[in-house]
Amino acid sequence: MNINCFLECEVCENKIHLKVYAGYVEFNPFSYYCPECGITIDGHILLNLSHGIIDRKFFNNAKEIPRESNVSHLLQVSSDFFTDKISGYNPTNPKLFFSPYMMNVVKHGGETTQLKASFAEIFTSNVQTDFNINHRIWQLYKKKKTKYLNAQLIKYKFVAPVILGQVLKVDHDDVILDVLYKPFKILLKQNGYYSEILDLRKELKKIKDKYPDQVLQLHLELKELINDMENSLVHLLENFVEFYKFIFPTILSSAFKTDDIEEIKNQQGILTTNFEQLKNYYVDAYEILCSGLVGFVGLQNIKLRGDRNSFHDEYRKSAKNITSIVEFIDKANNKGNRVKYFSTENIYNKFFDICSILNNGIRNSIGHYSYSYDTDQQLITFKDKSDEIKLYLVEFSDILYETFYGTIVSLEVFHFIKTCNK
Numbered sequence: 001m002n003i004n005c006f007l008e009c010e011v012c013e014n015k016i017h018l019k020v021y022a023g024y025v026e027f028n029p030f031s032y033y034c035p036e037c038g039i040t041i042d043g044h045i046l047l048n049l050s051h052g053i054i055d056r057k058f059f060n061n062a063k064e065i066p067r068e069s070n071v072s073h074l075l076q077v078s079s080d081f082f083t084d085k086i087s088g089y090n091p092t093n094p095k096l097f098f099s100p101y102m103m104n105v106v107k108h109g110g111e112t113t114q115l116k117a118s119f120a121e122i123f124t125s126n127v128q129t130d131f132n133i134n135h136r137i138w139q140l141y142k143k144k145k146t147k148y149l150n151a152q153l154i155k156y157k158f159v160a161p162v163i164l165g166q167v168l169k170v171d172h173d174d175v176i177l178d179v180l181y182k183p184f185k186i187l188l189k190q191n192g193y194y195s196e197i198l199d200l201r202k203e204l205k206k207i208k209d210k211y212p213d214q215v216l217q218l219h220l221e222l223k224e225l226i227n228d229m230e231n232s233l234v235h236l237l238e239n240f241v242e243f244y245k246f247i248f249p250t251i252l253s254s255a256f257k258t259d260d261i262e263e264i265k266n267q268q269g270i271l272t273t274n275f276e277q278l279k280n281y282y283v284d285a286y287e288i289l290c291s292g293l294v295g296f297v298g299l300q301n302i303k304l305r306g307d308r309n310s311f312h313d314e315y316r317k318s319a320k321n322i323t324s325i326v327e328f329i330d331k332a333n334n335k336g337n338r339v340k341y342f343s344t345e346n347i348y349n350k351f352f353d354i355c356s357i358l359n360n361g362i363r364n365s366i367g368h369y370s371y372s373y374d375t376d377q378q379l380i381t382f383k384d385k386s387d388e389i390k391l392y393l394v395e396f397s398d399i400l401y402e403t404f405y406g407t408i409v410s411l412e413v414f415h416f417i418k419t420c421n422k
């Protein structure tokens with residue numbers, strides 16, 4: 001469905017033509033900066049999919065006006081696809097007549113575009129409800145409310161029921177990851193990540209088979225951290241359920257491998273969100289994933305040198321006061337240094353490129369509000385001391401999306417350490 005809106009800025013009265021391609025997703029957010037006065041104008045269009053009608057339009061800082069020919073800019077929004085960045089209004093622009101859907105059919109073929117659309121519909125209509133149910137099960141698991149936990153596990157078919165009179169035997173630690181991943185499973189399967197998770201499990205098991213005592217010691221030393229991390233990581237999954245809709249074009253493109261961000265970033269972007277809306281999700285992910293790096297370091301030391309306390313040479317030279325994992329937890333508080341540990345070696349690289357996803361410069365720049373944003377280009381400049389990092393919004397959204405996979409890898413690592421005494 002193509003929705004044409006004409007909006008007038010409430011500050012400067014500048015008028016734009018907003019063309020929303022609403023595909024198969026109920027909630028279609030958009031965000032842009034007024035090309036004249038620069039204020040943020042955002043809102044959403046809520047669709048009633050079963051009736052194919054608009055349920056509600058919501059605009060903040062702008063009002064809808066009747067069709068207007070005197071507009072300064074054309075903005076194309078799609079909840080499913082990358083679209084051109086804001087451009088001056090040109091009545092002969094073919095994009096006025098073709099939807100992003102059609103443009104995608106031309107570029108990527110009808111079949112892929114159709115698959116994407118069906119995927120979008122299934123994923124978006126289930127992920128929130130599934131997550132709510134599974135979060136409920138997660139709470140029962142953490143609080144060890146076995147009776148209710150088992151009842152929910154049976155109700156939602158995570159375990160099979162037993163005949164009356166028999167005792168239900170469930171390894172809750174075993175089933176809980178399935179529960180947590182279920183809302184995202186269609187995504188994890190589509191982009192091939194699910195099989196990578198299974199590979200990661202095999203890799204971790206090999207470490208345990210070779211050095212069972214070391215892994216067990218690590219388990220004992222990290223007990224408190226495991227508990228904290230579990231809760232924090234589930235919080236990050238919850239964040240993802242909130243922010244995915246703002247970066248859905250990025251997620252769909254990555255899952256279906258349709259667009260190379262390097263190739264499109266100059267011309268195309270996403271108007272479903274703005275940087276302000278996304279930045280704090282990145283900070284949350286950075287803080288939590290960095291806290292979990294202790295577990296990653298411990299296992300890596302065991303795998304590469306047979307001893308959890310055996311750090312690599314470079315680290316030993318630079319941090320002479322840290323000689324064990326326990327000291328690493330207490331004293332290596334600088335998160336940037338924790339990340340740096342993996343620039344020398346990273347056994348998880350295939351699953352989680354720690355150094356490029358957890359960027360201390362970006363995190364600091366957000367924390368200190370020392371960034372700037374070029375609205376037309378959708379280009380963010382992060383400044384951290386004398387360093388400057390420039391990223392397009394599509395690149396930033398891609399890094400943010402990668403933190404979701406970092407979260408899954410961290411869940412695997414901590415689940416492994418938690419259950420390695422079995």
Ligand SMILES: [Zn+2]
Binds near residue numbers: 014036
């Ligand atoms: Zn304005």
